[in-house]
Amino acid sequence: MPEGHSVHRITRQFERNFVGHVVHASSPQGRFAEGAADLDGRRMVDARAVGKQMFLGFEGDRWLRVHLGMYGAWDFAGDILMDATIASSNGRMGQTNQRGTFLDGPNPDAVVFDGAGENSVTSIGAPRRTRLRMSESEKEGAALEAFPPEPVGQVRVRLLTDTVVADLRGPTACEVLDPAQVEQVVGRLGPDPLLDDGAEAEDRFTSVVRRKPTPIGLLLMDQNVVSGIGNVYRAELLFRARLNPHTPGRLVPEETVRELWHDWARLLRVGVETGQMMTMDGLEGEAWRAAMANRDDRHWVYKREGLPCRVCGTNIALEEMGARKLYWCPNCQA
DNA sequence: TAATTATGACGAC
DNA sequence: TCGTCCTAATTAC
Numbered sequence: 001m002p003e004g005h006s007v008h009r010i011t012r013q014f015e016r017n018f019v020g021h022v023v024h025a026s027s028p029q030g031r032f033a034e035g036a037a038d039l040d041g042r043r044m045v046d047a048r049a050v051g052k053q054m055f056l057g058f059e060g061d062r063w064l065r066v067h068l069g070m071y072g073a074w075d076f077a078g079d080i081l082m083d084a085t086i087a088s089s090n091g092r093m094g095q096t097n098q099r100g101t102f103l104d105g106p107n108p109d110a111v112v113f114d115g116a117g118e119n120s121v122t123s124i125g126a127p128r129r130t131r132l133r134m135s136e137s138e139k140e141g142a143a144l145e146a147f148p149p150e151p152v153g154q155v156r157v158r159l160l161t162d163t164v165v166a167d168l169r170g171p172t173a174c175e176v177l178d179p180a181q182v183e184q185v186v187g188r189l190g191p192d193p194l195l196d197d198g199a200e201a202e203d204r205f206t207s208v209v210r211r212k213p214t215p216i217g218l219l220l221m222d223q224n225v226v227s228g229i230g231n232v233y234r235a236e237l238l239f240r241a242r243l244n245p246h247t248p249g250r251l252v253p254e255e256t257v258r259e260l261w262h263d264w265a266r267l268l269r270v271g272v273e274t275g276q277m278m279t280m281d282g283l284e285g286e287a288w289r290a291a292m293a294n295r296d297d298r299h300w301v302y303k304r305e306g307l308p309c310r311v312c313g314t315n316i317a318l319e320e321m322g323a324r325k326l327y328w329c330p331n332c333q334a
Numbered sequence: 335t336a337a338t339t340a341t342g343a344c345g346a347c
Numbered sequence: 348t349c350g351t352c353c354t355a356a357t358t359a360c
Contacts, residue, residue: 002341052341069342154353
């Protein structure tokens, strides 16, 4: 999926555009008809992200829990108010699409018209009105896109206000919970650096890791140990720490574990702000722009099996760990 | 047209 | 450890 950063970004979109508004909920696909009927007509009162899970609170103690899984995605359309902390103009968040774009980053095909006529929403301060450009096919014909647009594909849930619509497709979880159930789910999750940002969370993560015989490469992916890390961030965090993925948690030096926590906090913040999993640092100018534009240039090891390590030249290795592909440098991470 | 792939997670053995 | 679920894009044939 969409790792933790995407979910925080999506949540901010809901905070900005839906919280405080009465929502019309439906399930165009039909598979969430009951839940949608329950939520329909209620005012959204809260939007929270914990790791990879999002919770949308509605009047009447209803919470919609959504987990995107590996290929879920939210599409936003209409007059979207961009969150000042999100430097993206795209309406779609979650999975990747074609055209080499990334749905949780700026989409070259989505031009933004803001109040100043600038092609950007990166300015801070008052929210700006944005609108997604018409798609290629619509560009030819109709002058104005109808609102709301016809749902495309398998839309599990559609949430609609007077001005904005959000479509959810492909989630691994989508259900209505009561407050106690929400607490139960959240209570089982490990700390999320954007929520639990103090020494207490760092200590909790550190002590859990240092108690376990489990390989650190598995612990980082365990949402009960730490929230929000997925397969990309796992590989990159381990490389950045020059850590062998097979090292049992309890044998990782305490300082290294603490540095892992801080590094995750760092990468998560960058991810939320930019919408991209930029896991390389030390890039400047053109190299940085190239990396931001091309996902193949953003990572140290992820999806680079057989290619020379960017640091030592050793071929990047690929193996299965936790039923997922793990990329690492056997030399740097010896 | 079919197979493959993907940034997840769960339950049955 | 395996099978299963969710969807869409890309690649192979």
